[in-house]
Amino acid sequence: MDISTTVNGEQVSGEVEPRQLLVHFIRETLGLKGTHWGCDTSNCGACVVLMDGRPVKSCTVLTAMCEGHEIRTVESLEVDGELDPLQQGFHERHALQCGFCTPGMLMTARALLDENPDPTDQEIRTAISGAICRCTGYQNIVSAVRWAAEHESATKQEI
Amino acid sequence: MAVVENLPSPSTERPIGFGRLKRKEDARFIRGKGTYLDDIELPGMVHGAVLRSPYAHARIVSIDTSAALAHPNVAAVVTAKDLETLGLAWMPTISYDTQAVLAGDKVRFQGQEVAFVIATDEYSANDALALIDVEYDPLPAVVNARKALDADAPLIRDDKSGQADNLASPTWEAGDERATERAFAEADHVVSRDMIYPRCHPAPLETCGIIADFNPETGQLDIYNGNQAPHAHRTVYAHVAGLAEHMIRIRCQDIGGGFGNKVPVYPGYVCAIAGSIVAGVPVKWVENRSENLMSTGFARDYIMRGEMCSKDGKITGLRVDAIADHGAFDSTAQPTKFPAGFFHIVCGSYDLQASHVKVKAVYSNKAPGGVAYRCSFRVTEAVYLVERMVDALALEMKADPIDLRMRSFIAAEQFPYETTTGWTYDSGEYAKTMDVAKKIAGYDDLRREQAEKRARGELMGIGVSFFTEGVGAGPRKHMDILGLAMNDGADLRVHPSGKAVVSISAQTQGQGHETTFAQIVAEELGIPPEDVEVRHGDTDKSPYGLGTYGSRSTPVSGGAVAVVSRKVRDKARMIAATMLETRPEDLAWEKGRWYVKGDPEKGAMIEDIAARAYSGEPMPADFEGGLDAQVIYDPPNLTYPYGAYIAVVDIDPDTGHVKVRRFIAVDDCGVRINPMVVDGQIHGGLAEGVGIALMELISFDEEGNCLNSSFMDYLIPTALECPDFELGETVTPCPHHPLGAKGVGESPTVGSPPAIVNAVIDALYEPHGVEHIDMPCTPARVWAAMQGRPEPPQ
């Protein structure tokens, strides 16, 4: 079937199988490998992208459902060489180790800060509770999201 | 030790050497630009999928692949029969057992590999699995290790000639049985406990996978695979597939977590290689989550009975009888001479009079593995047992669990300390570390709070554990895997501009090697860490070594990098002497520079020496030029990190729900190269410990069906179950490691489960008389224990 959607601000269209999962459209069809997958039951959050600004698990959304909707992936966070404060915060606060959960965490946290620019630690923990990190024990992720919240308006810098 | 004095302050933002340096590897990961296995696409690549057994134990009557082969997108379907013709039907495990690549005679666990489909795409490969018709003749299954030893238990390994029972290896012993009997005979107090360290799973967020790309024209086999030991894998593939080792190249790019799960060679890998050899195109195979949980390396599954005794208020003796459940094939990861791994480190941190340990190993109709999960070869089971036993003994003696530990510790002046089971602990100041933890926790206040809450009917528990681990395998004279010495190589080249590349055999899965190892070179050569590039994960471009697991990166590869840096430094000294027209012995070293003793103004920086090394200027006599070196590092001993952990839990008296409110972890891992990375490792390991203690479990029903085959039922803690961890540290350098460092990655996972279970028992013993509860401490299991009927996990 034909599909036309917006990914990272660009209109994309093409022919896909109705059963194609959004995560595969992003990774295979568009070649955006920053979105990962880690399970088959929508429990791990590695595949989180934004759909109309809300984080969704792209392993449990059909590409076909995205017709006319806007998708944002981790690749959209850095703009013209400027990192998103969350990206910077994850680096500053050692909020990643193997890096596999990082894109999903970043997108989940992006949506949180867009809605709640000054979240408490508990609000951050709740917001990321649909995403599993096996490496960090979450503490530094919470700290990184706080860092980003505090630096949202500050000058973004290249690593 | 000098190394400690040289340490920069941990708060140094951009250290030349050691310190909290932010990670180099972050730049790609925060942009989603890492390259994990499934991100790699090769031209003409096809996709594999594995058909797995629905039965735990069954004879295979027939396999009909015709319908699958008729699928328009299917290129091939491989079965055991096809592999037999290639000599690939069975493969060796890392414990000298054999494992079926694809089951031909019978299946021996649910999820075992039966057929391999190759199709143009993943969706078609999955569709074709449903088209393969396998007829099974089900057999009775055994999933309980004790029942596997019954005389009438079904024989699982009838493929092994001479195998008449389900024993996987002869009973293995350590310590002194008679001396232990004496210790118990003389004791004031004796306790015993039966406990299970249940089967759990490392479950890295990225599942296992491979791309095999065999080139029939050149005979070259290129493998892309996220594994923890690429060089060892290459050697195994050379043996298994009969290929020339130098014509195999393994590239491990970014790995989405390993935790031991990515140590073994799995049947799916061999199938993909066979598929590529047969089809002549690259074959990709990536596990789904259920395959990962049902068939790849699990952890633990130890059934243990411990007895501990004391005399004059001090722990004196320990007796342990354990059964290791290996599943259907013994693919446990351990050095050859240690069939029960390092389990006999079970005498812990205590100055015992005697101990004796016995371990039996059995086969069962469960997945093979036993590959750790952030554990140095069964150290985790050992620490859990001894730390639970100490608490049991403290209850019996009506002693405070910290006081009993303090009285029984090996004293600082006793190091190096020979344990009653034969380990030589390198260094430690246990009481000091315990004190730091006690102070951070506010232990006495916690006890007061607990007493008040108890009076109100609330359940609060404080649990302590003090662990000593042996990590960094290991000395060549004691340790090998499949005959390969557990040494690591390092190759350091300083280029004419003074920028360096260090190639290592350790294989990062998130541990930050690209940063930490650069810091070691930076520390030793006095150049900025950003001028050091760390190469790893490509067997063509890195020196031979056994990889990263068992917390061995810093102890072994870290040692290799320190030694190779010092070799380069010595070489630089020769060149500097020529440059400065003096003798090498007249030069002194300061970070980054050799200078003339007595005339510090006169010296040469490393980058000047490097330029000279490659130049046409005069060189020292017999000097080949260049500034580089290679080493193989053979560690003289394991390193023995230790730590004091305190958990505080609250339990809902009506529902049995356990909340870890606080967790204090004071680790002593010797000198910390990058304290930020060390803290990160500890955080992550503690979260995994919380998971194991409270929720992670691989269980089976009587028929051998795996009950935890997806993330809906294999529960991993989220941000809401993990407290803010409170860390502390003491630094007791390792006397035999070139940097004074010890391994640390696994310490938190080793040390935290007993602290949490001790806390649960601490909450429940007085009001409910609960003496023991097996993990995981789920609400239902805690509630059952409160009703007076604790149940072992299935």
Add this chain to the structure above:
Amino acid sequence: MQTPAPFEYERATSVEGAIAALERLGSDARIIAGGHSLLPMMKLRLASPEYLIDINDLAELAYIREQDGEIRIGAMTRHVDLLKSELLARRFPLFRDAETVIADPVVRNRGTIGGSLCQADAAEDLSAVCSAAKAQVVIRGAEGERVVGMEDFHVGPFMTAVGAGEILTEVRLRMRRGAGSGHEKVERRAGDWAIAAASAALWVDGGTIDDVGIALSAVGVTTIHLTRAEELLRGKPPSDELFAQAGVIASEDCSPSADGRGPIDYKRHLAGVLTQRALRRSAARALSEEA
């Protein structure tokens, strides 16, 4: 990763269109809403519909509004919007109680109230919530609409009153004075399905319980409506003793089975504990509302 078997896909642009598609395609067609129950089952090949009718774009079914003394919730209203609704939090706070513990925040961005009710998994929270709140649901077919009370909605395990060719379009909650409600759940871990959960709603008038709804999740093959306990409570002043008796009935009247979440006796025990807690919370809210 696991992938669904092939199917034909049709995007509905109106409720009428979706109903027409269901009629045309027959029993091989399934409606897909948020998809967080159906798609995982399709990936596991436990469900293989030949046709999926996607109603995600039916904005006309996504609303929470006050009308004719009722709160009306469109079937495509997502969990996150139920969680955030101040109207629901004020009138039926058990929705917010439940929505903070249903799956995880990301899943809540997709899952819908209609999907949850129609999936009719006995472990699912909203079926109990709607039962306790005495909700009515609107079911539309080619012949028109009918309104069904939650007491008649669950007809068997994973089976509801929604018939062939029909779609659940709306949930209606009658607003009455003196209302208080609560939802209590015990789970193995955040985001897990309930080991057991209890929903309660009370309507207090002049210090006595005028009406009450109690329902349990995950302790039977369907959502359990605790009618015997409701009868006990009706007409009496709320008290801890009374709620303890209701808890005893809850333990007796549920029919849990043993699984990885716990044995039968534990789940019966939880049913009692949680029923009491939900009632106590409901009463506290009702009395503060009445005061």
